[in-house]
Amino acid sequence: MSYDYPPEKLAIYLSDDAGSDLTFYALLEASIFAKQWIPFCKKFNVQPRSPAAYFVSTSPPDDGGGQSQTRDFLAIKKLYREMEDRIETATMLGRIPEEARLKHEGFSQWDSYSSKRDHDTILKILIDSKDPCSTDIDGSALPTLVYLAREKRPQHFHNFKAGAMNALIRVSSKISNGQIILNLDCDMYSNDPLTVRDALCFFLDEEKSQDIAFVQFPQCFANVTKNDPYGSFLRVITNVEFHGTDGCGGPLYIELAAFTGEILSVEGSSIKIRRLIGKKHDDHRRQQSVHELEAEAKTLASCTFEQNTQWGNEMGLKYGCPVEDVITGLSIQCKGWKSAYLNPERKAFLGLAPSTLPQVLVQHKRWSEGDFQILLSKYSPAWYAHGRISLGLQLGYCCYCLWAPNCLATLYYSIIPSLCLLKGISLFPQVSSPWFLPFAYVIFGKYISSLVEFLRADGTVLGWWNEQRIWLYKRTSSYLFATTDTILKKLGFGDTAFAITDKVADEDVSERYEKEMMEFGSASPMFVVLSTLAMLNLFCLVGVVKKVIINESFVRLYQTMPLQILLCGVLVLVNLPLYQGLLLRKDRGRMPTSVTLKSSAVALLVCATFSFLH
Secondary structure, three states: OOOOOOHHHHHEEEEEEOOOOOHHHHHHHHHHHHHHHHHHHOOOOOOOOOOOHHHHHHOOOHHHHHHHHHHHHHHHHHHHHHHHHHHHHHHHHHOOOOOOOOHHHHHHOOOOOEEEEEEEEEEEEEEEEOOOOOOOOOOOEOOOEEEEEEEEOOOOOOHHHHHHHHHHHHHHHHHHHOOEEEEOOEEEEEEEOHHHHHHHHHHHOOOHHHEEEEOOOOOEEOOOOOOOOOOOOHHHHHHHHHHHHHHHOOOOOOOEEEEEEHHHHHOOOOOOOOHHHHHHHHHHHHHOOOOHHHHHHHHHHOOOOOOOEEEEEOEEEOOOOOHHHHHHHHHHOOOOOEEEEOOOOOOOOOOOOOHHHHHHHHHHHHHHHHHHHHOOOOOOOOOOOOOOOHHHHHHHHHHHHOOHHHHHHHHHHHHHHHHHHHOOOOOOOOOOOHHHHHHHHHHHHHHHHHHHHHHHHHOOOHHHHHHHHHHHHHHHHHHHHHHHHHHHOOOOOOOOOOOOOOOOOOOHHHHHHOOOOOOOOOOOOOHHHHHHHHHHHHHHHHHHHHHHOOOOOHHHHHOHHHHHHHHHHHHHHHOHHHHHHHHHOOOOOOOOOHHHHHHHHHHHHHHHHHHHHO
16 A cells, blocks of 8 residues: 555555455555555655564664654554454454454455355445545545455355456456556565556557566565475576566466556456546546445455356356466466566565475475366376477476376486395496496586585575475475376366465464574474485485495496486485474474374385385
């Protein structure tokens, strides 16, 4: 709401797909606080303009700012803390204060509420920019602010986030009909008040604007530590790969993007999200009261509105895929549109990165599974996009869509070479063979170039090493389960699911995250796979060391199987935090004992069985 942008041209919509009255209450409190906060931001050019982030990063101004600024700072901070306390108290008690419920008519919409999967459309215009009374404490206009919880019924499939976004597009076309749509996830906040103006530079460019469908921002996080133990920052993708795709027709759409309204238009129906409506739409708004507008817009978010329409197919965001953003962006680009990548020095948006390993693995399972589903769908970049987008962009899409099946090669190299090393079977050329050089070149060339890319993206050497670890973990757990689930769904043995990544962490978890300790904490099938592979490589390495001590010369073993020794040794080194979690740690973030016992037993059984095979 505090963007540096004309408020009468700015409308903010909160899509609450759970339909929570607590979320509505928080938004109501925020709308009241905004009347004080926005003038404060403009008066002192506050950055960032998320009050939570601002008060964490900023201390009261010293005398150089003047007594007025210090007094205003302390006063606005007090108001914010009071608002925060009211919201947190209501959340803890699980109910809205009776005074607030009686004061605002919006809460009456929850009278017929059954559950988050069974309720009517809940729509409330909290602030209407066209209302002369909607002003801040300085008398300046406020932007429109709207709460929406689309109708949900158990008998109607809701199509996850894509369905919520499409309902929001339709409702916003009725209320504000903006020419540009900025899509922002709920766990992100705006870090730069000029972001909207920056994005508009692409859409208003005299030469290239007609080709630009959306402007993609990178995903950046405020809580990433220096060495990023979970590789959450995606440094190489953000600072290298997306700049490369930008030269081939534009980057993928990944949630943080600004769209021109016309590429999501509803042609052939009574709703049009385009610049065609203009003045007539404004005249129509003036003839309607807020209550009439709410009643009319509610039907656009009903369960039955999309029946016998092209929503989710030719209109709006695509349905049927866990990564609705990527498949929507691909289909847009295949129609001749381009995208642009905007990665400003001051990050436009900041959010919360996952702070535990289970969160990371669940998130990447959803991403890789969705991308793999795109590869096998009618919108596959391998065939549907052929000839419609550039070859470079087509290959870029294919790289991400092949994340999941990459697990097969990674599993092979994580298991077979180590077992063969234990058995004394050589898989790679000996040091004396000329064929050793190509293998050594590929291995060292790949990792040296990877390190250089990571360091050029402002990473650290330890951060790069952590990236290699999480690369291994994702490919042997998240991607394995994603591949399995995708194949089962293609064979008719499952349905598409949307796994939400929980970003909330308790105090102990946060402290360990700040210390860059890997967080396990729960029993998971993914952890059983990771732990079994880690223990298998440890047992193989210990078995080889035992052989060297008892029977064989290490020099002879190194000459015949150097690459297998290197591979097994690196796998053991990479898994050191996992061994600590399995065997040494005593805190709540350790690996559960059940996982330790299962993985050790399975790994020992596999090693013993392979050792006795002829």
